[in-house]
Amino acid sequence: MSAPGPAPDRAVSGPRTGSPKTAPLHVETPTRRTPGADNEAVQPQANTAPVRPLLKWTGGKRQLLPVLSEHYPAAFTRYVEPFLGSGAVFFDLLNAGRLAHCSIELADVNPDLIGCYSTLRDRTEEVISELASLEREHRADGAACYYKVRDERFNPQRATLMAEVGPALAAMLIFLNRTGFNGLFRVNRRGAFNVPAGRYTDPRICDASHLRAVAAALGRTGVSLVLRGFEATLADTRAGDFVYCDPPYAPLSRTSSFAQYTAGGFTTVDQERLRKAVLAACVRGARVVVSNSSAPEILDAYEAADARRAGLVVRRVPARRAINSRASARGPVDELIISNVARTALETVRPRMAKLGGRSPRGRRLAQA
Ligand SMILES: C[S@@+](CC[C@H](N)C(=O)[O-])C[C@H]1O[C@@H](n2cnc3c(N)ncnc32)[C@H](O)[C@@H]1O
Numbered sequence: 001m002s003a004p005g006p007a008p009d010r011a012v013s014g015p016r017t018g019s020p021k022t023a024p025l026h027v028e029t030p031t032r033r034t035p036g037a038d039n040e041a042v043q044p045q046a047n048t049a050p051v052r053p054l055l056k057w058t059g060g061k062r063q064l065l066p067v068l069s070e071h072y073p074a075a076f077t078r079y080v081e082p083f084l085g086s087g088a089v090f091f092d093l094l095n096a097g098r099l100a101h102c103s104i105e106l107a108d109v110n111p112d113l114i115g116c117y118s119t120l121r122d123r124t125e126e127v128i129s130e131l132a133s134l135e136r137e138h139r140a141d142g143a144a145c146y147y148k149v150r151d152e153r154f155n156p157q158r159a160t161l162m163a164e165v166g167p168a169l170a171a172m173l174i175f176l177n178r179t180g181f182n183g184l185f186r187v188n189r190r191g192a193f194n195v196p197a198g199r200y201t202d203p204r205i206c207d208a209s210h211l212r213a214v215a216a217a218l219g220r221t222g223v224s225l226v227l228r229g230f231e232a233t234l235a236d237t238r239a240g241d242f243v244y245c246d247p248p249y250a251p252l253s254r255t256s257s258f259a260q261y262t263a264g265g266f267t268t269v270d271q272e273r274l275r276k277a278v279l280a281a282c283v284r285g286a287r288v289v290v291s292n293s294s295a296p297e298i299l300d301a302y303e304a305a306d307a308r309r310a311g312l313v314v315r316r317v318p319a320r321r322a323i324n325s326r327a328s329a330r331g332p333v334d335e336l337i338i339s340n341v342a343r344t345a346l347e348t349v350r351p352r353m354a355k356l357g358g359r360s361p362r363g364r365r366l367a368q369a
Contacts, residue, residue: 005126050095054120054174054214056183057086061246065092067317068244070212073287073341076242077102080235080286084108085245094217106218107226107233112158112185112193114227115165116173117218121225123167124215129209130171135205138179146179146197155192178205234277239285240316247274249293252333253257268297275301282310290338302338311340 053060061068065088072093079099081090084106093099108114120127138145154172177183180195190193218225226233230247237243248266274290281288292298295318301307302314319335 043105049213049215051091051213053086053088053115054211055086055092055177055185057088058182058184058186059087059238059246059249060086062086064291064317064319065089067181067319068092068291069096071289071339071341072098073242073336076287077240078105078242079103080105080107080233080241080243081236081246082107082230082243083248084113085246089244089246091217093129102224103224104220105226105236106222107228107230109227111227111231112173113166114225116170119165119170119253120174120211120214121218122252123170124212126167127170128206128211130167130308131174131206131211132208132357134171134175138175138203138205143197146176150176150180150195158193158313159191165251174211175205175241180204231277232275234274234281237281237284237286237288241281241286242283243286243288245274245288247271247290247292248296249335250295252256252293252295271298272301275307278338279307279310279312282312287341288312288339289341290336292336292338294336298336302336307338311342313337313340327331 040212046187052064068089079090079093079102081087084090085108087106090104090106105119124246133148134145137149141148149172154169154176157169157172176193176195177185179198179200181198183198184195185193186195217223230245233245234245247270250268250271271292278288278290290302292302299314300367315337316334317337
């Protein structure tokens with residue numbers, strides 16, 4: 001697994017061909033949509049049990065799904081997620097059977113994350129076996145085991161392996177996610193993972209059937225896992241695509257937001273680069289949904305004339321987030337959903353929304369947004 005930092009463009013997709021002992025990162029060009037062919041190959045998921053995301057992830061969108069799903073376009077042939085994290089929206093679409101005829105591109109700049117997903121996909125049983133062994137160690141040693149794994153195995157291995165993720169390292173990431181504080185993934189300026197142990201009495205560390213279900217979801221024909229920055233992912237989007245962008249949020253105050261997913265963080269300059277890339281994708285005809293904080297600069301940026309010309313509409317939605325460790329600071333806050341999905345398309349997907357608008361104050365607010 002490479003040390004965190006700017007990621008090269010790297011697609012990790014396709015068949016399970018990792019060498020048995022070393023790097024399972026299968027490097028090839030991203031899956032390209034061939035009209036008809038890819039779409040026919042992807043199997044519908046509607047009748048199978050829902051698949052939960054593999055990881056807890058700061059900024060994960062599970063709580064926001066009821067509102068976000070109102071913004072899914074009625075029809076699309078490719079789904080693109082440039083800031084994958086735990087992939088809450090990907091799994092939601094999958095569980096709803098909305099990806100049955102789509103090709104899918106899941107991207108993130110975090111090599112630990114993409115490496116973990118691709119290794120789980122390609123070497124599922126080996127990851128399960130490693131994780132089961134970590135679970136036994138943790139039962140015996142608790143927090144002491146957490147720090148031993150983090151400092152003596154995980155950080156040294158990911159610093160030296162460079163782009164190679166074996167089952168042991170993938171299992172360690174899942175283990176640290178299940179047993180670390182709030183499931184946080186945070187690195188210091190040198191790129192070392194530095195999250196303290198969480199306080200769990202009996203955490204479920206190795207759930208083999210869940211791990212197999214996630215591996216199967218990621219291994220479906222037409223799914224590409226790609227290690228790369230958002231600009232390269234967005235540059236490739238076009239009409240027929242549904243693009244969901246969930247970047248690290250712009251801070252509401254100097255201390256409020258978390259952006260240390262990578263050593264470099266996500267700066268104001270990155271937010272502006274994202275805005276430009278989103279506008280260009282809209283102009284090319286992609287359907288785009290962006291979530292972000294309600295920081296004034298984000299509101300201004302997406303309410304500017306060029307954003308409106310590109311068809312983007314800003315909606316303010318209440319959301320409860322749990323980034324702050326102090327329970328008192330986790331109150332409800334507004335977030336923004338910025339989208340060019342046309343109102344008529346929303347009503348086609350959610351005809352009940354229009355009715356709701358007449359009944360509850362929240363429904364009325366959303367319907368009027
Ligand atoms: C808010 S989280 C996404 C959460 C996700 N929607 C979920 O439900 O878990 C933001 C993600 O953006 C990724 N990221 C940060 N900078 C990035 C960049 N320049 N390009 C692509 N991804 C980036 C982080 O690694 C992190 O996984």
